[in-house]
Amino acid sequence: MPLPRGKKPAVTAGSKMPKLSENQEEGPQVKRSSSPPHGAPKKRTAFIDITNAHKVQISLPGRKKKEAAKKQVKKTSAPSVSTKNQANLKKSSSESSEGTPAERETTDADEEEEEAAAPVEELVAAAPPAVCEVPSHHQKQQIPAEFDVDSENSEDCYMCPEYAKDIFDYLKQREEKFVLCNYMSTQPSLNPEMRAILIDWLVEVQENFELYHETLYLAVKMTDHYLAKTPVHRELLQLVGSTTMLIASKFEERCPPCVDDFLYICDDAYKKEEIISMEANILQTLSFDINIPIPYRFLRRYAKCVSAGMDTLTLARFFCEMSLMEVELVSVRGSLLASACLLLALVTKELGGWSPVLEFHSGYRTADVVPVVRSLHEMLQAPPDDKLKAVRNKYSHKVFFEVASLPLVSGDILEEVLSQ
Template sequence: MPFPRGKKPSVTAGSKIPKLRGKGIENQEEGPQVKRSSSPPQGAPKKRTAFVDLTNAHKVHISLPGTKKKNSLKKTQKKKATSTVLDKNEANLKKSGSISPESQEEEIQRGEEETPVEELVVVEAVPPRELPPHLRRPQIPEEFDIDSQQQDDPTLTAQYAKEIFDYLKAREEKFILSDYMSIQPSLNAGMRAILVDWLVEVQENFELNHETLYLAVKVTDHFLSAAPVNRENLQLIGSTALLIASKFEERCPPCVDDFLYVCDDAYKREEVIAMETSILQALGFDINIPVPYRFLRRYAKCVSASMETLTLARYVCELSLQEMDLVPERGSLLASACLLLALVTKELGGWSPILVFHSGYGVSELVPVVRRLHSMLTSSPDDKLMAIRSKYSHKVFFEVATIPMVDLDTLERALQ
């Protein structure tokens, strides 16, 4: 409540005054304020302060024992130093007035000779050491450079694209297979083709990447080449290989229950996990196997192939997964042969020099595989293996499965 002007607020009994702490104000009792005297009352102990009264701190100079002597010594030393410097300057001025400029130069030179000068150590430039061959960047001619337009896109790693595919091609030597059906008494090439056809259906239903399908087939072949298996476990091996490939290639791979569902609950969860362990141990946990699909996309970029031409080559390459006699072929060689067959079918020319540079294969090396692929396409299809043909008969894939294949004479002329 505001107080009236000209009147001081009176303190009544029972009213409270807020206590202030931390500002040098002692606790005050209730009642009227009384001015205290500066001197303490008689008989009261003297007031103790931590250092000094804070209100008079700027007026008090704290003197500690031994500081006066040190300060006085410092002041006298400063005075002596300044006096000696002034005396030397005056003496130098007097000398400079009486000495000729030539003698001054001589004295300066003598002083320079007398004063010790640090010797400069001259370090010879060391020529740069040459990099070892495996660390040198490959020299790409300008007419064969297909990655210069993507230099500003960090997701494409255009600076290392050639080296990456050279590395993948070098790794193919580690994963070369042979016809392993001789060690599989209960299996044959037809059963393997049926398994691949089923894997294509699963890949399409789960909408997995094509790299996942190719890697799953490779993992299956490598496991089957390691030890004989029973016919009843063939589907378990294929589904588990697709699970491993999904974990390696997919951002969101399907779970174990999804693969149990597509197998119609023919296997248990423990069996899938145990088979996964067996496959990984058989492959030494190295599942980064180069697949033909990666090389196919790279080589199609060399000739700026259209999406329809690339899809036709993909159709031929995916059909080759079912052929047992094409299992020993390298993925880069198989991809080159599929692309060459697609280029000849679409009348887009043959194997150009830029393809020879990036693939490392000449036409003569591709001829046997191209002929084998052509006979595969022209032969009558098996009614049990229609998943790939029906897949590429869709409009999404440009209906490339319905395109008539080039005749053998035209193909032979192109191969020559």
């Protein structure tokens, strides 16, 4: 007999539910049982082990101390027997009694809870005092107000005003690791003129690829350090220079040129395998330590110390870039060379001599800078070489304020300023 809609058949004690066929679906009115089928695993939390984790009580760190502190605050009168004495009594009674290991564990747990219930004041008093003294070599260097040149950039995080002095002091100390000497005597196939031609060509590469000046200076430094350790044949000198420029580009540039670009500027005189092999050779010879302090960074820092204009800084950069081709100046540290170039530019622009703020930030006195200034002045007085025109042509452009065409200061005026 058909059943009316919405009603379920009454099930008697002896009646059985009709079985559903494989293709027959349950209607929405049938509710699924929340209990698992027979033999199926029980539901469990994802982060609890399925073996005996339900027997383990999970306690968060610090919960016992917080609960003990709350209990201590609620107590109005102190107990007659101290907490430690009670713990000792329980401990002695548990040791004397013939209890099971489970009872001993329970007693130990109670003892830990009672010790955790100690007053907060006792815990604070028992804690050792914090050491707040800072070692002397980690203390912040105090800069006098008249020598503070970084506070004006306190809002510019890229200028690192809090650490600028420390950074350049570190770079100046690091220079001691990269001191060079005139290595041409160890190069049987090279001479200073060949090196100057190579540097002049690297200046053209830097200008054509529009690379940073830091890339050029770092490439020259790596070239000198490699030539100081490894004899190189003259036919491979251009390969060394182009490879150091490639390495410096990877170190300094955001988008360095690829290997094929350097093969192109070498007029395909070398193969790709040769420049890759030379790159590995140079890096291994320099022990992969290519973060060499360069004079260009010191020059910009010292120019900021005296608030030098862009034209004065560019003139000092011209002097510094001309010095790259002089093998006699290879042994001069970058910070000292930058100081001498800036001082010569200040004298040329009639902006004074070596000031106390420069002495404070550079660490050099006037007497330390004078010999290098004289060497630079002698270099610039020499007639220009027709083979070495890249630097002069570069700084004769309006972008560089045409500083290469400025008249050089006379020797008498220079000596008068240096003697002050």
